[in-house]
Structure formats: structure tokens, C-alpha cells
Amino acid sequence: MGRSAGLAGPVRGVRRRAAEYVAAYGGVVAPIVDAAVGDPGLREHVGRSLCSAGAKAGFLIQGYTTMAGVPFRADLAVLGGAVARLYDDLLDEFGSEELVRRLSVLFDGGPFSPRNDVERLLCELYREVERRLGRGRDDPIFAALTAVHEHQARSRQQSDPAIPALTLAEITEAKGGAAIVVLFALMRPSMSDREMSLIRDVGGVLQLLDDYQDVALDRQAGVVTAAVRGEVTLSDICRLFRVMRRPLSDYYGRIRPFSAVLYAILWIAFLRLHWPGLGVGGPPASTPFGVLVRPGDNLVQKAGQRRHGN
Template sequence: MIQNYTEQYAGLWEKCSIQMPEFSCVYLKRDKHRKENFLDQFLETINAFRKDRIRGKSYSEVELQLFISNIRDFLCNGLDFTDGQLELMFSDKMLEITRTFVRQAKAFDPDLTFNDIFQACRNMWIMNGLQLIMGIPMQVTPSIFAYSMLYPYTDNLIDDPNVSGFEKLVFSERFRNRLSGVKLESRNNTENAIFRLVGMIENEYSRNDFPEVYHSLLGIHDAQTNSLKLLQQKNLIEDAEILKICLAKGGASVLADGYLVAGKLTEEQRYFLFGYGAYLQLLDDIQDVEEDFAAGLMTVFSASVFRVSLDEKLNKTYWFGEQVMESLEFFNGQHIELFKSLMRRSMDLFVTEAIAQVPEAYSRKYVTAFEGFSPFHFLYIRKRKEQFAPYNGFLLTAIEEFAFAESLISAG
């Protein structure tokens, strides 16, 4: 299934236009200066909040709600999210879900860092969005919690320089066996946590009644394992193969999201979810192009960056996303058009900021044209880069601070 979808979407990518994107928002210099003032004020608020929490200050719920209100104001006045989009992001239900997830994560493992929990939250929010468009009540189900939590653990192990390559290969094989249904005794605390999370999924979805759930989990595991070629076989893989590996990794991930949300999917839903995940992977790779290049990790973008401009590849990514979003017509949940507009606005900001951060990867004419779509001057963005931590983006920085404030409320 994954190979079939990979081939289909690779074909779609090749057919996508290389024409410049058509963004709805164009900003004049006076607009940018005004919005930069909003961002300056917002960063001052964030820095004060960070200093206070380093000093161990306790916050009242009123103070935390005021901070969350400041985040919402910035997203409205600084980044031009609409009232409807913000209501979707900051609804009482979403706040409740975030608090519930943070409480469950801390109860599951008190030693988890906030960054680990935030990484898990990001995946949970994607799955909440899928619940919305599928017409399923938004909540933290055992499988949503478990799947979202799996990847801080596995990523931390794979990224740990103190764990040998051989140990990582052994873990990968043991993890695959556990996903296949083999009962294994855990060898350490990390394996114990991972195996417990797989057990949560098994308790919600029986392997006999929902075999596709487990096929999808094996699919993302195999796609991630295959993606190691992008680091290990530099200069030995052709561009077409790099594209397919990246599409498979992203597509398999969100396809698994869908199965863990709904248990069963229609063919049309599977097709959209795979494409949606592939699109998100391409956007991640655009954001990370400089880091990937430095690490020797080949992606659609880092494989040729600084040798040829990425103008056409970024244009193709934009139109690829437009094609994917058309498939939302296969869903009958709530707020489909609002969800689509929220995704478009968020992705436009990610793409624009990615160009601002690494302008040398694009032609000068292209950078100049894209700066017109940015609410901030590109030079301003680069000067503020160190304050957009840890994910380097003004949108994700805002969302990260929101999640941290919510984690403090949930602990209260």
C-alpha cells in the first residue's frame, strides 16, 4: 500500500507546476514595521516569562491565561490568523485536550522533559485535526496518547551518541517485533516505556479486528528505517529515490495517525492522509535544509542546496500541497474549509520563514518576491533567529510557549 501511494504521489510531484505560488497576503513596508513592533512586544513577553520560570516563579491561573491571551493576540495581529482559525486552535476543547495530554504524559513518565512532551503534543494536535475532519469527537484516546509518545522515546534513543550503532539496530529490530505482536521482555527503561505504549494501542484496537492499524505502524517503522539510507549512502542515491524515501516516511506517519484515530479508513481517506503526511514531510525538510546539509542528510532540498537554487523545488512543494488539500472533499467532518484555511496560512508562514532563514539557497529575485509575502522583513527575521527557540520559527515558538503555559496550568 505504502509503495503504491509513494509512486502515485511521486508522479504527482513531478507533474506539479514550477510557477511562483499565489499567496493571498502581500505586505507593504509600513505593514511590516507595524507587525515587527507586535513581534518585539511578544518576544519581550516570552523572555520575561522564560526568566521567571528559570527563577522558579509560581504562576496563578489568571497570569497564565493572560499570557495565553498575549499569544493569541500576536497570532492575530502579527501573523494574521483569523478569528475562526484562532478559535479552532484555542477552543476550550483544545485547551482541555492539551492539559489532559500533559497530565497523562507526566504521570506516565515524570522524567520526561518539556521538549519531549511538546514534541509529542505536536503529533497529538495533528491527530486532533484528523478527528475534526473525520467527524470524530476530539479527545485524547489511549492510542493517540501512545502513538504521540512513542517518538520522543525512539527519537531520543536513535539520536543518543552514547548508544552504539549496533545497539540501535538491535533496538530497531526488537521494536519491529513488538509492533508485529511478539511479546518481549524489556531490556531497559526506554524499552519498557515503548512496549507499554504499544500495549495501550493493543488494548484499544484488537489485532484480530483492526489488522490495518498494525500494518500502518509497521509501515511507518519500515519507512523510517529505510530513510537511514539518506544519511548512510550519500551521493549514491538518485534524486527520484530520495523523493520517494521522503514521501514514504511522511506519508506513512500520517497514515498511521489516521488508523489510530479511526481504526478503519476508506480508500479515499487513506489516499489523502498519505499525501498530507508527505506534504508535511516536505515542509519539514524545507525548514531543516541548512541543518540537514550540515549533517550530511539528503532530502529533496538538501541534496542540491547551495549548488543550484531551490526556487523550482519550493514552487513544486507549494502546488503539491494545493493538490493534496483538494482531497479533503473525501471527509465529512466539521469545519473542513476552516481547517483547510488554517493549514494554508500556517504552511505559507513556514515556507516564507524558511526562505528568510536561508536566502542563499534561492535566487535573489525569488527571495525579493517572497519577502513581499512575509509579515516581517527577512533581515529582521534573521536578526531575531536566536530568540525563536528551540524550533527556530515564530509560529512554533508561540505554540511552544502556549503548550508550556498549559503544562503549568495542568500541574496546578
């Protein structure tokens, strides 16, 4: 991690930004959670998880907007982070062919009939994103969303311990790349092909980092990743981020604000590696520090399956 210090300086205004994201969550996402989820225990757990996910997405997306010189919208950022988190966990837990098909219809703008509170919540959050976005279906964000769903469905192959390394790498890169294009395109209408290509590269590395941080959960769930196999280290991920600096700088010019966010994410991963209990039983998810260090879990699991303290 020492050499990663060359990535960037500190993220400015962390506490102020986190408070802004938490407030946006409270005004935009929380009312939808309250209306969609009937069980009080599940509602509280989902709320904590989505608040943390939305705030973390806010930091990443605002880093992008500063680098790209486009306006930042906290409402869309926290909504995007919440949808991404809920979608991932819903498919991880209940990823049947039938659910994949019904979600494809939803993302294509068609009808969707929820069969439980979690599906209802995902549908309502996604519809709110569509409403606030106000774009035609020809905007590249919708093609990127379709790609995310296709790659996410393909990622079910990761339950096979014998999945070839090349296939695993392709799934990881494609899934992460498309997901970050969607999140950043929330802020950038009509994103160009060239920019999407750059962002896909960033997303592929961020997916490796996400897998690295979730290695214990993935191992427990029988999900195969490069991190689970011990084929990627935090130093490898730092190196990949450093490699990306030149093409990002060539395209955007000023990349330090975005690099600073990546640097902060890397340091949180490093801290979790050495202090696995970081964020468990600590500050509430509604505090600035709490939203940053809250560890991952599967928010749609039954209460008895969740990790203690989450």
C-alpha cells in the first residue's frame, strides 16, 4: 500500500459530503424503503445497508463529476448506489432464471409485478431513478444497464469451483465495467463511446477491489472470485489503478479529485484487511464515519443468516 500514496491527496470535505449524502438518502430513498418494506426488522436492516451504499456511491460519483466537469446530483447518486446494492444482493440470494427474466422486462421499461417486499423496493427505487433522470430510452445508460443485467446473470457461473480463470476474469471485468458506466452516466447524458471505454476499465478494477473486500462473505457463500482463489492482492489492485492514471489524465486533464476517492477506498480496504472488525458494532450507519467503514453483508438474507452486528 505504501506506493499507492502516489495516487492522490486526501478527499476534501469528507464529513460535509457524507452528511450531504446521508441527508439525500433520508429525503429520497428512506421514504421509499418505509413504504415498500413491511417487516420492521428487515426495514431497519435494509435502511442501514442502503444508506451506507448510497453514501459510498456518492463519494465515488462526485469524484467522477469533479474530474469530468459535469454537475453532481446527490439524489441520483444515492438512488443509484441503493439500486445497485439491492439488485446485486437480490440476484445473489434469489437469482433464478425466472427472476432474471422479470428484471429484464423491468429494465426494458416494461411492467413488473413484485412478489415480495424486496422486489417491490427494487422496482420502486428503479422507477424513481427513471423519473428523476427523465431521459429517452436511446440514452446510452439504458444499454449499459442491459449489459449489467446480462453480465450479472452470467456471473452465476461463479458458483462453480472449476470455473476457468479466463472466464472468471471476463465476467469480473465486464460486470464491474458496465456497472460503473451506469452509475457515472447518471450524471452524464449521452456519454460517448470513448468515455464509456475508459470508465469500463475503471469499473473492472473496482470490481476486483469489491471482490477483495467481500472475500470472506463470498467464500462462505460458495462464490468464486479471483480474491477467493488468492489470485489478486491489494498491491495488484493498486498497480492497476496506477496504470489507469495516464489514460484518465489524457482524457479528462484533472484527475486528482477522482484519484483521491480511489485512494481512500483502497485505504479502507487495507484497514479492513488488518482489522476485520472495523465498522462492526461501531458508529451508526447514519454518521459520516459509519457510512464509510460499514462492512458489506447480504441485505436480503434472513435475519438469522446475517453477520452479527450488521
